[in-house]
Each structure stands twice: as C-alpha cells, then as structure tokens.
Amino acid sequence: MDNRVGEMHVFVSVVAAGSFSAAARRLTTTPSTVSKLIARLESRLGVRLVERSTRSLALTAEGHLYHERSQRLLADLDELELEVAAGSAGASGTVRVNASVGFGAIAVEPLLPAFWRAHPNIVVDLSLSDEMADLYVEGTDIAFRVGGLVDSSLIARKIGTARRVIVASPSYLEAMGVPEDVDDLDRHNCLGFNFRREQPVWPMRTGGRIIDRMVAGTLLANNGETVRRLAIAGAGLARLGDYHARADIAAGRLVEVLAAAGVGDEEQVAALYLGPQRLPARVTIFLDFFVPRLRAFMASASNASAASG
Template sequence: MDRLQAMTVFVAVAEEEGFVRAARRLALSPPVVTRAVAALEDRIGTRLLHRTTRSVRLTEEGRRYLEDCRRILAEVEEAEEAAAGSHREPQGRLSVTAPVLFGRIHIAPILLDFLGRHPRVSVRTLFVDRVVNLMDEGLDVAVRIAHLPDSGMTAVKVGSVRRLVCASPAYLAAHGVPQEPAALADHRIVAVHGVTPSPVWSFRAGDGEIAVRTAPRLEVNTADTAIAAALQGHGLTRVLSYMVAADVAAGRLAVVLADYEPPPVPIHLVHREGRDASARVRAFVDFAARRLRAERALG
C-alpha cells in the first residue's frame, strides 16, 4: 500500500474512531486497515493512535498528522479533478457544517436537492452549535451566523436573522406584554446558552444600546428546548428568527419588544479554497446561496 493510500486509511480510522468501521467505509478487511496504520506508524517512527479494546483515540502527534493528511489528500484530489477536466463537473465528497437547527431546517433540504442534481457527489454533514475549524475537521463549507472576523476564507453573504424575544400568547395573556426591556425583570425568562451566553440581553434604543440583566428561571443549552418551554407557556425566551419562523407565522409564539431589537446578524457561507474551489464546492455554494437568499424566513 502506497503512502497516499495509507494516509486515506489513517484518516478513515481517525474519523470513524475504529478499525472495523473504517474498513467498512473503505471496503477493506479490518486486518488490512490495521496493518496499513501500523506500517504508517513504523515509517514515521511515532504512535499516531491510542488503541484499547473499546476505542481508538488520536495521540497529539496523530492529531497534527491528521490535519496534514487531510490537506495533502484534498490537494491531490483537486489536482486529479483539474487534470481530468472535472473542475467543471461536480463530483467527489462534499463536507458541510452548520448550526444544528439551521442545518436541520434549511441546509438538509438544500443538500438533498443538490444530491438529486449531482449524482457523482456524496455529502457528509456536521451539524453542531460551535464554530468548527474547516481545516482541522476536513470540511469544505460552513454556515456562519455571526459578524465574521477577517480571515483567509471566502465568505458569501446569503441573508440575515433577527434576535427575537418571544413567548406564547397564553403566557402573555396571563402575565402581560412587556413594553420596554426593563419590564423583563417582571417576567419569567428561559435563557439559552450559546444563543444568549450571558444573562445580559442587549437592545437597541434609538442610536444607542441598552443592556438588561435577566434572572432566568430556566437555563438550557439548546434552542429547541427553550422554544418548547416557551410554547408551553413557561416564559419569554430569546432566539434567532429562523428558529421560530414557523411558530410565529402560525401564531403559536408572539414576538415582543420588536421596537428594541438589536441589528440583524448576517449569515454567510464560508469556504477556504477561494477562486480555486473545486467544482462541487463552487456548485454547492452557488446553489445554496440562491436557495437561502430566496427563503422568506431569512432577512
């Protein structure tokens, strides 16, 4: 087995966290996969994986080597695609990351339609509520809902979302509708870590900003849990508009303090290849950008 094949095997073992799963993914036998990684470690002269009877974990050297392997294999694939003329025809594996709810609501349907149009493309998703390093995780495209710092990445703006305070009509009928941010002190608050990581909620007032310290009655770590609590009348919560667009449109939730909303948060599709992006990355970014810009739930 040559070095590139061995690198491919090592990446599969690291990503699948096991030799048997990696063998299944690569259509190889487990002994072949085990021998390939062992030979790679012998050639390099260091251990890349910690092995136990139940798990396989990367060593520190293995983590660094994994990043290099992903970069090298991606460059080889791009070179082969360009030489074969497939830089114009989407093919190969596309990896996309997005926040969990945004991925489920918006990105998954787009990916399914994209696969239907491009039969030579396969897709891997990573929907998580954290900022993912594209290089470290071996990913092609990320959805970023934030004001982006300067970086070497290519970013395509596809819309924006609002930060809404909302509650069920039943809760508001029982406890009243807050008319200004200071009135939040008299209400039950459901706080989401990650969406509002601090008890202080900021609002826009004219040309300035006001900050209100809340005292959450319920703190959760996922937005869907907070939305479920709000739907059941447990209080006011603050989430991004796309998360509750359907509930607001159906009247299950009502938006309050709209006159005090802070500026919208931009949504970008981010990728790292720039103008040299592969056909599959360029095709997906163009396809997804058109679809997302047409979404009524996105500002």
C-alpha cells in the first residue's frame, strides 16, 4: 500500500525532534521502526536524505528540499481535511430524495423548514411517488420506502413500522352505514390503488382465519394521498398506513372501522441509499437530521394506533 504521506510525517518528525529516538517517542513507536521507515523512504527515492552520526542528524541537500516540500504538503493536507470536516456546518450542494406521496407529505415535508434553518445551503430535490425509484438510474441519494426491500445492494436504515387501518369519513358512514363484518364490504365503495396490477384485495380476519378479500370501488389511484383526500371527502372506505391517517382520525375527519376484522398487516419504513462507498457530507447530514425525527414520528403513530385499538 502506498504510504507516502505516512513516510513524510515520520521524516518531518525526525527533523523536528533531531534524532530517531526522540522522534520515536513523539510518534509512540520504536527507534528501529523510525530508522527502517527512513531507510525505506531513501531507498524508494534513490537518494540519501539524512547524514547519520552517533550524536546528531544532518540533512543532505536533497533532504532539505524533501523536508521543505513535505512540510508544505502536510500543511495543505491538514487544511483540506479541516475544510472538509468543517463543511458539515456550512455544507452545501443538492440532496436528491424520493419518498412515497403519503409519507413525503405527512412526515418528510413538515421537517424541511427546521432542516433548512440548521443547514441553509443544502438544496433538497424532493420527488414524491408511490412507484419504486431506481436510485442508480435516477441519481437519487436517499429513498424513503414503505414495504419490502428488494435491492440488496442498498443500505437501509430502519425508520419504523406502518400498520394498515380501514377508515372512512363520518359523512360517508352516516350515508352508507358502518360496516360490521367482512361481508359488509360488498355494499361499500372501497377506494384502491392502480400500481398493483392484480385485482385489489384487503387482508381480512373472518371465522378465525385470514383471507384476501376482494374489494371494488370507483377509484384506483397511484398514491395514498389521493386516496386519503377522497376518503375525507366522503367517497368511500380507504385502507391506509396508520401514520397516514392518524391526524385525520384524531381530528375526526376519518373514523377507523372494522378494527376487529381488519388485519393490521405491517410494512417496514426505511431510508435507503447506495453503498458501501462513503457518503458526501450533505447526504450524511440529511440522514442524521431526518432519521431520528422520522423514527419518533413513526413511534408516535404506532403508539396512537395501539391506544385506539
């Protein structure tokens, strides 16, 4: 392995200390190790850098040149590392983020103003879509995904667990009645999604077992936020993540139904990013800011669901 920087550091330490033994004490190593490193450096360069005597060291002309340039290069390296490390406070650049429409609108967007107050020079390029983003193809830095993870080459940081609930608006339930069991779904408008290409089914509990219950309705949408808004408008029943419906349930805009028959099947929520290469500072900063706050958001959603159940 090329260790020219390490050799420069040892050489400069020897010159500063005035002897191999004094340099070894500063470097917390042995004089023989220091002597071998200097000998290896001289052998690689093909010149003698240090004239050795029993009492002192003297630099050759080549040694003076190498010492002067090494000091300058090491100082530049220190300055570069300090500049990059300090960049976390004044980091700039663009972080490209993809999230599902519901999770992005409910959980990610409300955190952005506080993030920009702490990091005003970072641009967030946010795309909301319930379709799975290809991080490689689309140049995405971070994707927040709800559901199973398929691409094993991505690094995942778990955010939490989403439980599905069936909800409707008070006005819809007043007009159509509150469903009491699984069979009641036949007379209700069940709002669905179009990104699953098969017929819409809702896992339901009946007769002591769980079945995939076929449902039908007048809406097939490509995102949960559209389904949520139309459920609030009284269009029908919706099956949403608990985090997505929580605020509406608390405010009375939506009411959970079929809690006993509904299967609160769980899906993992995670932040995904490419690995294992080192992340740019701006991406690390974004993750460090958002992940703990989103974990707290998801935990409070789970606690609210458990309390209501």
